[in-house]
Amino acid sequence: MASKRQIHVGGVPIGGGAPVVVQTMTKTETANLKATMDQIMRVAEAGADIVRVAVPRDEDVEALRTIVRESPIPVIADIHFNHTLAIKAIDAGAHCIRLNPGNIGGPDKVAEVVARAKQAGTPMRIGVNSGSLPKHLHELERENSVEALVTAAVEFVELMERLEFGDFKVSIKSTNVPNTIASNRLLSEKIGYPLHLGITEAGTRWTGSLKSAVGLGTLLADGIGDTIRISLSTFHAEEEVKVAWEILKALQLRERGPVLIACPTCGRLQFDMDTVVTEIERRLEAYADPIEVAVLGCAVNGIGEASHADFGITGAKNEGLIFSRGKPLRKVPQDQLVDVLFEEIDKYATSKKIDVDDAQAAEGAQWLARIEAENADELTPERLAAMEAAAADDAEADAALVTVLKSAQPRLGEDASPTAGRRFTRA
Numbered sequence: 462m463a464s465k466r467q468i469h470v471g472g473v474p475i476g477g478g479a480p481v482v483v484q485t486m487t488k489t490e491t492a493n494l495k496a497t498m499d500q501i502m503r504v505a506e507a508g509a510d511i512v513r514v515a516v517p518r519d520e521d522v523e524a525l526r527t528i529v530r531e532s533p534i535p536v537i538a539d540i541h542f543n544h545t546l547a548i549k550a551i552d553a554g555a556h557c558i559r560l561n562p563g564n565i566g567g568p569d570k571v572a573e574v575v576a577r578a579k580q581a582g583t584p585m586r587i588g589v590n591s592g593s594l595p596k597h598l599h600e601l602e603r604e605n606s607v608e609a610l611v612t613a614a615v616e617f618v619e620l621m622e623r624l625e626f627g628d629f630k631v632s633i634k635s636t637n638v639p640n641t642i643a644s645n646r647l648l649s650e651k652i653g654y655p656l657h658l659g660i661t662e663a664g665t666r667w668t669g670s671l672k673s674a675v676g677l678g679t680l681l682a683d684g685i686g687d688t689i690r691i692s693l694s695t696f697h698a699e700e701e702v703k704v705a706w707e708i709l710k711a712l713q714l715r716e717r718g719p720v721l722i723a724c725p726t727c728g729r730l731q732f733d734m735d736t737v738v739t740e741i742e743r744r745l746e747a748y749a750d751p752i753e754v755a756v757l758g759c760a761v762n763g764i765g766e767a768s769h770a771d772f773g774i775t776g777a778k779n780e781g782l783i784f785s786r787g788k789p790l791r792k793v794p795q796d797q798l799v800d801v802l803f804e805e806i807d808k809y810a811t812s813k814k815i816d817v818d819d820a821q822a823a824e825g826a827q828w829l830a831r832i833e834a835e836n837a838d839e840l841t842p843e844r845l846a847a848m849e850a851a852a853a854d855d856a857e858a859d860a861a862l863v864t865v866l867k868s869a870q871p872r873l874g875e876d877a878s879p880t881a882g883r884r885f886t887r888a
């Protein structure tokens with residue numbers, strides 16, 4: 462169930478129907494002001510709405526004063542074990558305090574922090590982690606870890622309510638994806654406060670991104686979760702932000718920059734699409750419009766599956782087609798596909814109109830019709846072999862292809878994208 466209540470961290474609304482907020486955490490020593498501010502600038506540039514910094518010592522609180530002043534996005538102070546540091550972080554101007562009421566030294570110390578937070582108007586995130594449940598829940602944790610996590614979270618919420626404090630969000634985190642899903646589902650039925658979602662210690666860029674996409678994606682698709690952090694074992698916090706955005710974009714919860722869709726390639730591919738897609742992805746990073754760009758490895762299925770894309774390319778051996786919203790725009794030589802695609806995207810970025818040259822569009826449509834006609838029947842291995850044999854006779858086409866492959870830079874190496882066993886080579 463979606464949260465009913467809304468809080469504000471700095472100027473950023475969280476919960477109560479606000480867009481899902483992307484946050485990350487710096488990995489630098491907070492007291493190292495330059496390194497921390499450099500990382501904050503990078504994560505803000507990558508699209509973080511909020512950033513969290515660890516505050517384990519007094520020197521980190523000192524740095525926090527400057528960080529709060531200079532950061533382009535709100536700053537959350539992450540506190541464990543020491544309620545005095547939490548109070549000092551509030552006094553330093555932190556936009557939010559994250560603490561686990563279970564490890565801060567008892568309800569009296571939580572009450573002291575809450576009193577100062579109320580005075581300063583500082584919201585809090587109260588968290589429960591699967592590794593740090595209160596002792597009285599350890600037996601329940603052994604029997605039913607989801608129940609134990611939710612019980613701990615509800616107890617902390619009740620403590621806040623007894624202290625007449627409602628300016629907080631709640632997180633339940635676990636390294637276990639099914640437990641994270643089940644406990645957040647259950648918690649969302651029990652409380653109306655905003656929920657922060659994350660998978661604890663999710664892992665490397667590869668495994669951590671997948672676990673987070675599965676766990677957080679499942680909850681977000683159900684409408685549960687108001688702010689997310691992807692925890693990845695990388696020093697580059699901006700990677701966490703990029704993954705968070707991809708999850709939100711995939712669920713169409715928020716828009717940020719272009720969406721690239723690309724076919725997985727198969728035995729029909731006859732050009733170095735891996736290099737082309739990598740180049741397109743790199744160039745698209747410079748664009749802010751939420752356009753959809755499609756890359757199809759061949760035109761045997763027409764452009765039907767990508768007909769919703771704002772722009773797309775489909776390639777053949779030495780020619781390709783630029784298309785837009787299901788209609789051909791121009792046929793171009795293979796080596797010009799990427800440059801011409803970006804010419805069209807740039808024209809659109811300026812005029813917000815798709816520029817169609819009727820003659821070129823007709824030529825492109827003719828080319829596409831020919832490819833589709835050639836592939837009207839199911840593509841049997843025999844037919845593929847026949848096509849390959851015909852193509853092999855076309856020495857001129859092969860020579861052109863070699864020239865094309867040599868001229869386009871930069872190309873992926875064999876380690877990144879092997880060509881062995883595929884229908885093209887990479888010079």
Ligand code: SF4
Nearest residue numbers: 724726727730758759
């Ligand atoms: S678009 Fe063509 S190359 Fe790509 S997966 Fe489909 S059939 Fe294969």
